[in-house]
Amino acid sequence: MMENKDLEAEIHPLKNEDRKSQENLGNRLKNEDNLKSAAAQSRLSRCRTVAFFLSLFICLLVVFVVSFIIPCPDRPMSQSMWRIDYNAAVTYDFLVMEDINKDKIRDVVFLYKNTNGSNSSNRSCTDEGFSSPCVFMAAVSGANGSVLWERPMVQDVVLVECTMLQPSDSKTSSACILVGRPGSFLAIDLLTGETLWNHPSSFGANTSILSPLLQVPDIDSDGAPDLLILTQEGKEVSGSIYSGSTGHQIGNRGSLGMDGNSSPLLHITRTGAHYILLPCASSLCGCSLKDLYEKVTRKDAPFKSDPHWENMLNASTHRLLPSSGAVRYLMNVPGKAGQDVLLVSSEACVLLDGQDLTPRWTLEAAQVLRKPILGHYKPDTPAVVIENGTGIDRQILLLDLRSGAILWSQILPSFPGVLPSTSLPTADHRSAFFFWGLRELTDTNEMDPRDARHSLYIFHPTLPSVLLEVANVSANTVAFNVILLESSRHAAYVLLTGPASSDVPGLVSVIKHKVRDLVSDSRVIHLDEGRPDSDQAIRDRFSWLRYRSEV
Numbered sequence: 001m002m003e004n005k006d007l008e009a010e011i012h013p014l015k016n017e018d019r020k021s022q023e024n025l026g027n028r029l030k031n032e033d034n035l036k037s038a039a040a041q042s043r044l045s046r047c048r049t050v051a052f053f054l055s056l057f058i059c060l061l062v063v064f065v066v067s068f069i070i071p072c073p074d075r076p077m078s079q080s081m082w083r084i085d086y087n088a089a090v091t092y093d094f095l096v097m098e099d100i101n102k103d104k105i106r107d108v109v110f111l112y113k114n115t116n117g118s119n120s121s122n123r124s125c126t127d128e129g130f131s132s133p134c135v136f137m138a139a140v141s142g143a144n145g146s147v148l149w150e151r152p153m154v155q156d157v158v159l160v161e162c163t164m165l166q167p168s169d170s171k172t173s174s175a176c177i178l179v180g181r182p183g184s185f186l187a188i189d190l191l192t193g194e195t196l197w198n199h200p201s202s203f204g205a206n207t208s209i210l211s212p213l214l215q216v217p218d219i220d221s222d223g224a225p226d227l228l229i230l231t232q233e234g235k236e237v238s239g240s241i242y243s244g245s246t247g248h249q250i251g252n253r254g255s256l257g258m259d260g261n262s263s264p265l266l267h268i269t270r271t272g273a274h275y276i277l278l279p280c281a282s283s284l285c286g287c288s289l290k291d292l293y294e295k296v297t298r299k300d301a302p303f304k305s306d307p308h309w310e311n312m313l314n315a316s317t318h319r320l321l322p323s324s325g326a327v328r329y330l331m332n333v334p335g336k337a338g339q340d341v342l343l344v345s346s347e348a349c350v351l352l353d354g355q356d357l358t359p360r361w362t363l364e365a366a367q368v369l370r371k372p373i374l375g376h377y378k379p380d381t382p383a384v385v386i387e388n389g390t391g392i393d394r395q396i397l398l399l400d401l402r403s404g405a406i407l408w409s410q411i412l413p414s415f416p417g418v419l420p421s422t423s424l425p426t427a428d429h430r431s432a433f434f435f436w437g438l439r440e441l442t443d444t445n446e447m448d449p450r451d452a453r454h455s456l457y458i459f460h461p462t463l464p465s466v467l468l469e470v471a472n473v474s475a476n477t478v479a480f481n482v483i484l485l486e487s488s489r490h491a492a493y494v495l496l497t498g499p500a501s502s503d504v505p506g507l508v509s510v511i512k513h514k515v516r517d518l519v520s521d522s523r524v525i526h527l528d529e530g531r532p533d534s535d536q537a538i539r540d541r542f543s544w545l546r547y548r549s550e551v
């Protein structure tokens with residue numbers, strides 16, 4: 001403003017002379033006023049500064065006092081490695097991780113068969129009415145491997161499965177169901193090891209139980225999901241339903257009217273109907289839960305059936321779909337809307353739409369002898385890991401679950417009986433994959449399987465040309481998992497080893513390692529010559545991988 005006026009005055013010097021002198025007077029008066037108010041303002045701002053620093057000081061004082069006087073809550077220290085041994089024992093393919101002692105670190109539950117418990121247990125087989133040796137269930141602390149509880153449970157184990165038996169808001173959340181031989185059927189509270197219910201089982205000596213046990217929606221309205229056990233006697237498959245909270249049988253045993261001898265699956269169609277799917281000779285067979293329920297109870301079922309599925313089902317043979325080759329595995333996988341079904345047969349892998357069972361994609365010419373596992377190769381896009389073949393030319397294939405496109409493949413020789421692969425979600429919305437394979441990726445032809453060491457390899461999709469060899473085992477391995485023992489903290493590797501044959505007792509061990517500690521001593525394997533990264537840079541990238549809890 002002032003500048004403009006001055007400019008105007010320069011252009012018209014005479015015309016503005018008078019006005020200018022008047023203005024100057026006015027300005028001077030105004031300036032005096034301004035000076036006075038400025039002095040007042042500076043006093044005020046000094047006050048403000050003092051007040052500001054005073055309050056800042058008080059704040060800092062409070063922060064320091066609080067942080068020194070009130071200590072952080074103690075997080076229990078998790079040992080980077082622990083190991084627990086049992087001599088002259090036998091173990092089973094069963095490993096469950098759950099926080100039992102409520103220290104925010106998941107603990108490890110497993111089974112072993114032995115004469116005595118561990119050194120710290122005072123319960124023996126005879127105390128529980130079994131002859132020696134019998135099957136113990138043990139829970140050990142995930143933090144340091146100390147025994148939390150252990151008890152003889154059954155004489156011999158036929159089937160074991162841990163599920164949520166109670167509604168999740170209830171205190172006792174997880175339970176393990178055990179079917180024992182001879183004739184016991186019981187549920188164990190996972191947190192205490194105490195028996196929730198125990199009944200003599202009605203399964204005959206010639207009856208085999210199809211694993212897994214299926215969980216069906218609450219039928220007896222006690223708030224807990226119920227249990228469906230499928231059994232096979234001769235060629236016939238039957239189903240029995242049990243109350244989850246009491247273990248009492250609901251109705252009688254009912255025949256499904258089909259043959260079949262392996263892994264049943266409970267599938268929910270997009271219309272909300274429950275179907276039991278079962279591999280039967282070169283086909284996929286099925287039966288609605290509604291039909292089975294009506295057969296066993298002779299009452300109207302609280303379940304729906306799906307008219308489209310009823311049309312597809314052959315009423316006399318219960319065939320749903322023909323399949324090329326014998327069906328080996330059935331699994332539910334997440335689809336775009338609801339669950340789809342992945343069917344693995346001796347000839348191909350097929351993703352079936354969860355509602356109309358049409359194939360979405362088919363992978364031909366794959367010899368899959370291992371149940372596939374799921375993970376994420378691209379962020380938030382489900383992928384499936386398929387092992388093609390066993391032995392020297394075993395190939396690991398990572399497929400996009402939506403399209404069936406091969407994302408990554410690698411030859412990774414192994415001997416039959418190697419532990420299954422596993423995956424763990426990482427913070428970048430992908431997964432780290434853990435594969436077992438022979439240590440030497442080549443020259444395995446003349447190797448004696450008994451001298452073979454299997455190594456554990458980590459793979460992450462952001463480093464597709466690298467495998468990291470993190471561990472090796474020579475002992476007979478029974479079960480294994482990589483899991484977040486502490487949420488958003490360290491991933492741990494838990495390995496259960498034991499004798500190969502259940503007739504010859506030997507050393508049974510449970511071993512836990514932090515994955516990051518294994519990474520720092522690992523061997524980097526370059527799958528191609530492309531990347532110039534140094535081995536140490538690659539180890540660092542793996543050791544900074546952030547894992548996240550399963551969703």
Ligand SMILES: *[C@@H]1O[C@H](CO)[C@@H](O)[C@H](O)[C@H]1NC(C)=O
Pocket residue numbers: 088115116
């Ligand atoms: C089992 O425990 C008893 C007493 O503690 C002991 O005498 C016996 O040798 C133990 N048996 C085995 C096989 O460890």
Ligand SMILES: *[C@@H]1O[C@H](CO)[C@@H](O)[C@H](O)[C@H]1NC(C)=O
Pocket residue numbers: 084085086118119120
């Ligand atoms: C039992 O004690 C023996 C000898 O002290 C030890 O080697 C073994 O690891 C202990 N086992 C368990 C399960 O604590």
Ligand SMILES: *[C@@H]1O[C@H](CO)[C@@H](O)[C@H](O)[C@H]1NC(C)=O
Pocket residue numbers: 122123124127
């Ligand atoms: C084992 O010890 C606990 C206490 O340590 C005791 O309550 C329990 O009765 C004992 N059990 C047997 C079978 O001796």
Ligand SMILES: *[C@@H]1O[C@H](CO)[C@@H](O)[C@H](O)[C@H]1NC(C)=O
Pocket residue numbers: 076101103141143144145146
């Ligand atoms: C293991 O940790 C538990 C707490 O989680 C503690 O009570 C116990 O004394 C520890 N045992 C050992 C052998 O450090």
Ligand SMILES: *[C@@H]1O[C@H](CO)[C@@H](O)[C@H](O)[C@H]1NC(C)=O
Pocket residue numbers: 204205206
């Ligand atoms: C079991 O099968 C065997 C032979 O297959 C037969 O001799 C026996 O009687 C059967 N037992 C029962 C309880 O059905």
Ligand SMILES: *[C@@H]1O[C@H](CO)[C@@H](O)[C@H](O)[C@H]1NC(C)=O
Pocket residue numbers: 314315316317
């Ligand atoms: C059911 O299967 C049997 C034997 O394969 C066949 O003879 C019959 O025609 C089928 N029924 C229907 C309705 O498709």
Ligand SMILES: *[C@@H]1O[C@H](CO)[C@@H](O)[C@H](O)[C@H]1NC(C)=O
Pocket residue numbers: 363364365366367388389393395
């Ligand atoms: C599976 O392995 C066999 C034998 O190594 C090979 O011929 C076949 O092409 C592989 N299948 C796929 C889908 O890669």
Ligand SMILES: *[C@@H]1O[C@H](CO)[C@@H](O)[C@H](O)[C@H]1NC(C)=O
Pocket residue numbers: 439453471472
């Ligand atoms: C097996 O792993 C250990 C470390 O866990 C390592 O020292 C050893 O060299 C490995 N052995 C073989 C044959 O790779």
